[in-house]
Each structure stands twice: as C-alpha cells, then as structure tokens.
Amino acid sequence: MLEANEDVFYYITLYNENYPMPPMPEGSRDGILKGLYLFKKGVEGRRRVQLLGSGPILLQALRAQEMLADRYDVAADVWSVTSYQLLRNEALETERWNRLHPEERPRRPYVAEQLGGKGPIVAASDFMKAVPDQVARWVGQPYLPLGTDGFGRSDTREALRRHFEVDGEHIAVAALHTLAQCEQF
Numbered sequence: 002m003l004e005a006n007e008d009v010f011y012y013i014t015l016y017n018e019n020y021p022m023p024p025m026p027e028g029s030r031d032g033i034l035k036g037l038y039l040f041k042k043g044v045e046g047r048r049r050v051q052l053l054g055s056g057p058i059l060l061q062a063l064r065a066q067e068m069l070a071d072r073y074d075v076a077a078d079v080w081s082v083t084s085y086q087l088l089r090n091e092a093l094e095t096e097r098w099n100r101l102h103p104e105e106r107p108r109r110p111y112v113a114e115q116l117g118g119k120g121p122i123v124a125a126s127d128f129m130k131a132v133p134d135q136v137a138r139w140v141g142q143p144y145l146p147l148g149t150d151g152f153g154r155s156d157t158r159e160a161l162r163r164h165f166e167v168d169g170e171h172i173a174v175a176a177l178h179t180l181a182q183c184e185q186f
Contacts, residue, residue: 018057018158035111036087039080041066046076050176051116053124053133055082061162062125064169069176077176078119082126082133088112089135113139121179123147125167143179147172 023040025033032038040059043049043066050069054062062079069075082088092110099107109117116122121143124133130148137144147167155161162168166175 016057020057020060032115033081033083035091036084037080037082037112037115039078039115041079043076043078044070046070046074048074048180049076049078049120050180051080051119051122052077052172052176053080053082053122055085055126055128055133058125058127058162058167061167061169061172065123065172065176068169068173073173073177075176075180080116082124085126085132085135092136092139110139112136113141116140116142118142121145121176121183123172123175123179125172125175127162127165127167143182145175145179147175 026038026040029038029040037053040054041063046069052062052065054060059079059081066077066079069077088111092112095108095110099105117140119142122140123145124137125147126133127149129150130146131150132148133146134144137146147165149161149165149167151165153161153164155164159168163171
C-alpha cells in the first residue's frame with residue numbers, strides 16, 4: 002500500500018470456528034477477488050436455486066445443497082461470497098457509469114452477471130441480514146437473505162444457528178419457499 006501509493010484499506014475477518022479449508026476451485030481466482038464465485042455447482046434437478054454462503058455458513062449451504070438434491074430433486078448451486086461490500090461497491094459504480102453514459106451500451110454489475118436468471122437466491126450469513134441484503138436489488142429474481150439479527154443465547158454453535166435459522170435445514174426450507182413463490186415447486 003505504501004510502496005505503490007495506493008489509497009486502500011484491507012481487512013480480515015476471523016472466526017472462532019475451526020474447519021478444514023477446501024482447495025480453491027479451478028478458475029475461481031477472479032471471482033474470489035471480486036467478491037463472489039461458484040463454489041460447487043448443483044447436480045441436475047427439476048428445479049434450480051442459488052445458495053450464497055460466506056465464512057463458516059458456507060458449510061451450512063453445502064448441507065442444504067445435499068438435502069435439496071437428495072429429498073426434493075432440486076439442483077442448488079452453492080456460491081461463496083468473499084465480500085458483499087465489494088459486490089455492492091462494484092454494482093454502484095456500474096450504476097453510476099450507466100447513468101453518466103446514457104448513449105453507451107449499459108453495463109451489468111458483476112453480481113447480476115453471475116446470478117441473474119439462474120433461479121431464486123437464498124443468501125445465508127452469520128452476520129445480520131442487512132449484509133447479504135446489500136446486493137439484492139441487482140440480481141433480478143427472488144432473493145431471501147438469512148442472518149443472525151437479534152439476540153440469542155445457546156449452549157452450542159449448532160443451537161445458535163438453529164435459533165437464527167441459518168443452519169442447513171433452514172437454508173433448505175428457505176430455498177423450497179422461494180421456489181414455491183416462483184411457482185417452481
């Protein structure tokens with residue numbers, strides 16, 4: 002930052018949960034740096050939904066993906082969100098560019114390019130729902146944020162996730178609900 006004279010701020014988020022880090026999927030580097038990448042494509046199914054997860058909640062999205070495929074014939078693509086803030090900033094920049102260049106071909110925000118037209122979206126986070134909700138307006142289809150709003154006391158991490166409805170089972174229920182709203186179930 003100092004040597005390149007860049008005006009940037011880097012942050013790192015640390016969690017108090019240990020879990021094995023999966024290998025980086027092939028071709029995902031650019032998406033990681035932009036804030037979103039496809040972590041695991043869903044198997045074929047009669048219906049399709051997009052599951053967004055970040056941090057340790059990505060593991061819950063993967064559990065939901067399995068449940069949806071095994072029990073409901075729903076293909077769920079699991080996306081890892083590395084930064085909702087980066088996605089929002091890029092979408093706002095794209096909006097501004099489009100506004101200031103009305104005679105040019107409009108650009109699409111990265112989040113819309115990746116998720117647009119691929120089915121309803123459930124975005125699960127262990128932060129407040131407002132964090133994943135930052136990008137909802139750009140995706141163009143039903144978008145349901147799940148998060149840990151409020152106050153909860155639990156003796157285990159699993160019970161706390163169940164309380165806030167961000168565990169694999171609740172993510173799967175949310176996916177089925179969004180599909181029903183779209184009359185795809």
